[in-house]
Amino acid sequence: MSSPWSQRREVSPETSRLLIERAHEELLAGNAADERLADVRALVRESWRRSIASLVGAEALPPLELDGDSLAEYRRSHPLVGVIDMVRGLLLPGGADESGVIVAVGDEAGRLLWVEGDRRVRSLTGDMGFVEGANWSEDAVGTSAPGTALALDASLQIHGAEHFNRLVQPWSCTAAPVHDPETRKLLGVIDVTGGAEAASPQAQLLVDATARAIEGELLVARLRARAQPARAPRRTTRTATATRAALSVLGRDRGQLEVAGDGTETVSALAPRHAELLLMLAVHRQGLSAERLAELVYGDPSATVTVRAEMVRLRKVLERTAPALVPESRPYRLGIELETDAHRLLSLLDRGAHRVALAAYRGDVLPDSVAPGVEDFRTTVRTALREALLAEASVDVLLAFSETDAAADDLELLRLCLSMLPARSPKRAGLVARVEKLEADS
Structure with a gap:
């Protein structure tokens, strides 16, 4: 048709x-x-x-x-x-x-x-x-x-x-x-x-x-x-009010946790290690063994004693600020879904909302973290953003991306911008200067 x-x-x-x-x-x-x-x-x-x-x-x-x-x-x-x-x-x-x-x-x-x-x-x-x-x-x-x-x-x-x-x-x-x-x-x-x-x-x-x-x-x-005959009402069990939890990790090291439910909302800053642990549990929603979590956070699967001790501290913090988010054990996993601003950014890219995604990109995921799992996820987010923009974004969005720390030295991106700009665009001179400097330094 x-x-x-x-x-x-x-x-x-x-x-x-x-x-x-x-x-x-x-x-x-x-x-x-x-x-x-x-x-x-x-x-x-x-x-x-x-x-x-x-x-x-x-x-x-x-x-x-x-x-x-x-x-x-x-x-x-x-x-x-x-x-x-x-x-x-x-x-x-x-x-x-x-x-x-x-x-x-x-x-x-x-x-x-x-x-x-x-x-x-x-x-x-x-x-x-x-x-x-x-x-x-x-x-x-x-x-x-x-x-x-x-x-x-x-x-x-x-x-x-x-x-x-x-x-x-x-x-x-x-x-x-x-x-x-x-x-x-x-x-x-x-x-x-x-x-x-x-x-x-x-x-x-x-x-x-x-x-x-x-x-x-x-x-x-x-x-x-x-017109349908009336049916007897079914018995239902009352469930607790759903709780929404969100973790912000883009461009920040401590992480920020927002929890809403039952008409209340709390916002709290997390210690760097606690932000790393929660992020790994949000990325691996199926759950993680103590050994795997130790590997992702400490780079050592044998550091299970350290992981368990830190998880005890994290539970105490969450019991005060977000009880519904307290992790379960064996494996470690979250009882409710934890949204992250990094996952929202990836969702925007999937929907083609490049300009909105770039506006949401406030920097790398927990930029000072050296936890292997965080470093891998940081690379995944940065690579997904770059590849999506290079493949489909307009030149205005690409130019805005070139001004971020993640793309400041990206020669391929700068050359692509030059190829897309009109010959008489006043923006070309600055781009040419950046390209020549990067080429000279390489």
Whole structure:
């Protein structure tokens, strides 16, 4: 089946891109009364003003509010989970990987729950943070089809330069809100993002029809469920409130532990050795014997007495600050999942969110640690970041990466940046000087 997006239509905004860009710059400069704003659609103009009132940055990356298990759990319970196949069938039939667009489904707060479609477009838009779990509400990133559709509770299109955020201006998009078929409560939003074809009249018809089909399917499913005979309630056992634990290790030696649950949250700094032990247990979630843990932390599998003594100290610390995180024994393992900022970074790379991943990279994993297991994981994270950026990131992201300590002496990276920059780019001179110095020193 061919994609509905395969026949591309050029869409001209109501005014030229240049006029819109000039009006945007005047507004950002504080000239809210500038006559150029009259060249911008009223819908967009008012959205820009709301974006400024919300203190949205003109090149701000969206906050990543759901990730990993928290994203998976939230999606499973969301009212739109049962219609995702319908969305795929209507908006991405057949060759989704080469459709030229991506389709996103978000919740009523603007958080993207599913992002699917053209692989290349997903990689490029991931660079600006258009990924699952990111908040694309108007308050977070300014004018965009999904965020503004939710703000106005209306179907709409945003063309290229009309986006408030400069990072989003290469793209066009169409979005429509989805409501509860009975209460009309806002449930979420459907969005199509791509080139000009993603904001064509055809796109508007398709997205609007999909939103109405979703509401119809929700109503049918609800009526069908009501028609089923009532069942006796099953006995359930009450479980304790889930606890979330996160360990920050990027660019810091002591490590920082955050634990949330039962309406409370604690943040505590860890001793370097305790950070190493917890990190190894987070990396090796299946558990570790005393010998293997001694090898990973001390470089000596026979140092089991030392490991056991340090684990006793770590348990005492956790009993005071995070009881749910106290490790089990034989093997040593954690009773709940411990997220780390390093694993979140790897997850962002997997989703193509290169710019967001680089922003999250605050430095190497526990940079002063000489524990063999930490050194191996540090290399894994640094290598994954470098290879993902070299393979798919834009030149702006690569240039930002070249300014980090991890890539300051990376000749291959600098040469790649030079090959990607326009011949007259003012950034070339500084790069040439860095390359020549590194070549002279080698």
